[in-house]
Amino acid sequence: MIQKMEYILRRLCSYGIEYKDHGGYTHYCIKPLPAVQLAYNSGQDSTTGKTPALVEKGWNPLLPVDHLKSNLLTIYPTAKDFHEMMKRACDTSAKCIPEAKEYNKQRWDKSHREHDFREGDQVLVSTLTLIISKDLRRLETHS
Structure with a gap:
């Protein structure tokens, strides 16, 4: 978070x-x-599955969209259109999230694979990825 x-x-x-x-x-x-x-605070966290406000305070803050009542006849048409547009946008984005996750998984799986090393196999290890202190490198070059 x-x-x-x-x-x-x-x-x-x-x-x-x-x-x-x-x-x-x-x-x-x-x-x-x-x-x-x-x-x-009102967005759902992927780790906890709850909003940060709910985790911290125990309740979710009310949003302006929560105050809109779609079943009343006295609601202003522009506000109702805006509410419907926001609901459609939320529904569309909720549908897109699983598609995006699947796409990202496919992209990851294309460029990564499980290593099938077994105990006793000889492998080539690059020293660039190892964290070795400078003192040890200096000793290796002089000995």
Whole structure:
């Protein structure tokens, strides 16, 4: 969860605390932090299967989409359209996640395979991947 938050903050502050876009409008990276915190706390974590707010506080914060009531006739049509659009976007993204996982698994499996080494087999080991202190290397060259 820390890595996810670090990634979000790096993306948010990548242009500095304050920056100007092509139109000359000044943006402050601190301004959207409450929205980032709400999005992070209400997103389900892949490890625990629960939201960080539920793990930490024991309850999930209410989102604006939770307050929309689709069965009332007095709801403004634009809000209802937005709610339906958000539901479709959530459904579409939920369907895409297993496809993306399967695609990533296939890509990984293409370039990786299980090693079939047995005890007693001779293998070639590169010393570049071994962590050896400099003192040992110096002793090997002089002896």
